[in-house]
Amino acid sequence: MRFRFFQILACSVFLLVLALPTSEASAQQETVHIVSPSGPYTSLSAALEAAKPGDRIEVHGGVYDGPLLVDKSVELIGIDWPVIDGNSSGTVVMLGAPNTVFSGFVISNSGASLDEENSGIAGEAPNLVIENNRLEETLFGIYLREAEGSIIRGNYIQSKDLDLARRGDPIRVWYSDNVLIEANEVKKGRDVVLWYSEHLTVKDNTITGGRYGLHFMYCDDATITDNLLAYNSVGTFMMYSRRLQLIHNTIAYNHGPSGFGIGLKDMDDALVKDNLFLANRVGAHLDNSPREVDSLGTYEGNVFAYNDIGVNLMPSVRHNQFSSNSFLENQEHVDIGGGGMTKDNQWTVGEIGNFWSDYAGYDQAGDGIGDEEYSADRLFENLTSRHPILRLFIFSPSSQAVDFAAKAVPFVRPQPKLTDSQPLMAPVFPEQLPSLPEESNPLFVWISAGLVILASTAFLRGGGRLTKRVKNHPPSPGHPEVGIMPLIQIRNLTKRFKGTTVVDRLSLDIESGQAVALWGPNGAGKTTTLRCLIGLLPFDGQITVNDTDVRKQGKLVRKQVGFVPQELAFHDDLTVQETVHFYARLKGEASLQDQQFESILARVDLSGHEKKLVRELSGGLKQRLALAVALLADPIILVLDEPTSNLDVHARDDFLDLLLELKTSGMTFIFSSHRLEEIATLADRVLLLKNGKIIADCPPEELSDQTGWNVTLRVLLQKKDLKQALNTLSQHGFVASPNGKGIRVKVTPGHKGRPIRVLSEAGIQVEDFEIEQLNGS
Amino acid sequence: MFSKSFRITIPRHFGKFILLVTIILLAACGSQVDPSQPPEIFYGEDVCSECGMIISDPRFAAAYYTTDGDSKQFDDIGGMAVHHAEHQEQIAQFWVHDFDTEQWLKADQAHFVMSDQIHSPMDYGIVAFSDQARAMEFASTNNAMVMSFEAIMDSFSAGSTSHEHSDS
CATH class of the missing domain: 3.30.70.120 (Alpha-Beta Plaits)
Structure with missing residues (x-):
């Protein structure tokens, strides 16, 4: 009995082992259904009928007639591009069961009824996967309704070649949350329409030749990344949605009617980041976005290049922040509908501004941020904002004439429409952006090259800056560099007040390390010349200081020049220390180190007076305080207006001693004076001014010979x-x-x-x- | 001194310039304001006054004239209704299209159907017909009713101007 039991057991095990592969094989036969022109199944519907949910249907080549209704949750896999032909009628494939996978087919020839929305593939169930299909000659391409969690990936969709108005949408997603649209190639459709669907992800798609690359309404929390949207009328128009993230897309050549790279209408809390907007009519068009008072639009790290208009703000658009964007050679970087200013929009965010290719400022500190603010105030731009038809004249002589008038006659200069207080000196180009196909994108290649050139130009400018900085150090006496180039060049300086010519075609070179006195009677033009030199007064002619144009970069010049005015205007209730720190902040030296402070005070012999109130200082000490302030930014030139005129004899001598010490250390001086002692002590050179002209230029010793005085x-x-x-x-x-x-x-x-x-x-x-x-x- | 030179030189030329521009603008748009004639829309080029999108599909396109001769165009009848509710302009004439023939219709003479199943450019789902019977037929196939223009406009007036859709 017992033996027999084991025999049976062994036998059963043996049979079981034998049976296992067999049953596995039979299970496979049940779940995979093969369709091909030569069978086993020759029609899709027959295979579908036989299939159970979860089954896999492989279709090997062949052409099959649509329409096909897939009402079971199966995997439909095309191998060797089987074709489903709709015969120009109705929708070709309908996916009606959740979790259906539909992959590897050619779908062609849908009907052409817009009313019926004839489509290549219509999906109306959740969690569909529509992957790696080719849709040709379909009206609508892939149309999802209430298909949440579905994936549209790797499909190629080319619409019927119809008038734009008669075309359908290559992809339409309607009431379907959490859909992923990835790596599809869409050509010549109408719009990729995404409506009423939250948490969409749209990535790595190429959408070209359509009307609206993407049209997007009521889609909160969408993420749109790494797409190429090009050669459409509009790249993407996004409406009535919150928390959009549009990141790292290439949006180019959308130059059709309206021609927006992106348009935002009633979009709250949108983040637009690291995108390239290239050669669109308008890079970004903002209309009533954000809509809610407490929401914000954020635009950072984008490149707006070669668009007609970089950013277009409709009237009363506000609460947008722009930083780290690069505006390159747009005909107009920022346009404001209806004119006016970009009120309540920020162009500098947390000390970070944007790069503007027409920025003419300079970066003395070498920190990558321009020293002067950028402001866009082209008069012609202002006019075109109000009268778009005038845009026709852009670049025409009349446009230049208007701008010339604005420059020549500052009265017609409009309010700046935007200012960026921290403009970047070099453009920033996001890396590895989706690129346009080589053959169609000469400008893309060109612009990439251009950006490289721009970046290197900026680098060269930086290099120039380095050279300058070397030059900026006070040259030691006898340094070979001294005298190669005049430190200060004045050419035909002319200044008129109320019809009186105060300074008259004055030309002058001053070498580094020289001390030059302007001498002459009151009204000779001494003080006026000094004020022009530091850019405090507008003037005719040219003044360069250390190769920097005073009129164009007055702020930069003032950094290199310490000025001690005749009239001191310190606050009586501040201490010496507070005063110095106050002026340090004014001069942009945010934090004056204790050590620096002490050394400046020591330099002007004010040590020990730190805590004294200004009101308690004698005239001499006040003058030294003024000198301390003038020395704050480590200038290479000191400009003094009647430096000792308000001092008593003792204080005068002390102060002159101080100045002499500075002179010995290489400081260049230019000062006005009517005191011969001052001139004799300090000056290497005296310029005698009369009626705004230099009538003598000589060493002090020769002054009497020169003048007869x-x-x-x-x-x-x-x-x-x-x-x-x-x-x-x-x-x-x-x-x-x-x-x-x-x-x-x-x-x-x-x-x-x-x-x-x-x-x-x-x-x-x-x-x-x-x-x-x-x-x- | 400054204001003197400003007054003398700039405004004179500037004024001429603006005058010229004004003449051009007037010449450009002054000619064809006749509310009794349907407006012209350049499809695929003109942009909707409400949403800013290109108007491509005449079936849904609409327009109005204001009493002071201004005209506005829309890609969607609903867009026109919203725009009017928000801006309250004095209207000389509303214009819509017959959905079938794509001919212009005076809105007050048209029969409207509004349905979730009609996907118009901005998805307001409103279409118009010149023929009432055709409108009723279309309404019945789309699970909707025929409405007058007044009723359409009322549904967008005060309190319900936002673009809201119920889930279908």
Whole structure:
């Protein structure tokens, strides 16, 4: 019995083992149904009828008639491109069961009824996978209704060659959340329509030659990435949706009617990031977006290049932030419908602005951010915003004339429509963007090259900057570089006030390390010249400082120039320390290190006065404070307007000593003065100004020769010495004449002590002396 | 001094310029304002005054004239209704198209059908017919009713101007 039991058991196991592969094989036969022109099944509907949910139907080649209704959850896999032909009637394939996989077919010839929405593939069940099919000559391509969680991937869809108005939509997704549309190639359709569907993902698709690459309504939380939307009338128009993320797409040559790269209407909290908008009529068109008061539009890292208009804001569009975008050679970077300003839209976000290819500013600090703000205020642009028809004249001589008028006559210059306080110096180009096919995209290749060139130009500009920075260091005396190029060049400087010419065609070169005095009577034009030099006054002619044009880059010039005005305007209730820090912030040196602060104070001999209020300072100390402020940005040039005029004798000497020390360290000086002591002590060169013209340019010693104007020293002597003194002085080449109790001697500025020394050496005692003021002043 | 030179030189030329522009603009649009004639829409080129989209499909396209001679065009009858509800312009004439013949119709003489099953450009789902019987037939196949233009406009007026759709 027992043996027999084991026999049976062994036998059963054996049979079981034998049976297993057999049953597996039979199971396979049940789940995979083969359709081909030669069978087993020769029609799709027969195979479908036989199939159970979960079965796989393989279709090997052949042409099959539509329509095909798939009402079971099966896998339909085409091998060797089987064709399902709709015979130009109705919809070709209908997928009505969830989880159906439909892949590898050619679908062709749907009907052409727009009303019936004849389609290649219509899906009306959740979790469909429609993959790697070719749709040809279909009116609508793939049409999903209430097909949530479905995937449309890797399909090629080319619509019937009809007028745009008669075409259907290559893809339409309707009331279907969480759909993935990936890596499809869509050509010459009407619109890819995505309506009433949340959490859509649209990625890696190529959509060309249609009307609206994407049309998108009521689709919250959509993600659109890495798509190529090109040669459509409009790249994508997105409406009535929240939290769109449009990232890293190439949106190019959408230049048809309306011609938007992207259009946003009533879009809240959209993020548009790292996209390339190339050669569209309008890169991005914003209409009532965002709509809600508390929502925001974010545009960052995009490139807007070679569009007619980079960004177009409809009237009253606000709450959009633009940063790190690169605006390259658009005919107009930003256009505002109806004119006006881009109120409540930000072009600098958290200290980060955008790159503007027409930005003419400079980056002294080398931090990649322009020193001057960018502002777009072309008059013609303002006009075209209000009168689009004028756009016809863009680039025409009339447009240039209008802009020329605006430049020449600042009164007609409009309010800037936008300002970017932190413009970027170099464009940023997102990497590995979807690219246009080579043969059709000469401009794309070209622009990529252009961007490289631009970037390298920016680099070169940076290089130039480096060179400049080297030059900016105070040159040591005798440095070979000194004198190669004048540090300050003034050409035909002319300034008129109320019909009076205050400075008249003044030209001048100043070498690095020189100290130049402007000397002359009041009204000679000294102060005016200085103010023009630092860009505080508009003027005619040209001034360059360290190769930088004062009129174009006044701010940059002022960074290299420390200015000590005649009238000091400090706040009496601030301490010395607070004052210096306050001006440091004004000059953009946000955080002045304690060490820097101390060294500046030491330089001007103010150490120990840090805590004193300005009101408590003497005139001399105030002047030193002014000098400290002037030295803040580490200037290479000091401009002083009557530096010691308000000081007493003692303070004057101290202050001049300070200036001399700075001069020794290589500082270049230009100052106005009417004090000969000042000039004699400090200046290497004196320019005598009269009626706004230089009438003499000489070393201080030669001033009297040059001008015939003299300084006269009156020496008071004991009467008995008068005659001897006259003789002695004459012998030493002085022009002297007796005058009451003393002698008047003409002296050279800077050498006023010489007569006294000569007299002393001759044993003649000088009782007293005085300087007689200059004549002619 | 500044204002003097401004007054003398710039406005004179500037004014001429603006004058010229005005003349061009007037010449361009002054000629064809006749509300009793249907407006012209360049399909595939003109843009909807409400949504900004290109008007491509005459079957759904609509337009109106204001009493001061302005005309506005729409890609969807519903878009026109929304636009009018929001802007409240004085209207001289509303125009729509016959869905079948694609001929212009005065809106007050048309019969309308509004249905979720009609997918118009902005999905308001409104079409118009000159013939009432045809409108009724179309309504019955689309599970809808025939409506007057007034009723259509009322459904978009105050309180219900937003573009809302119920799930089908």
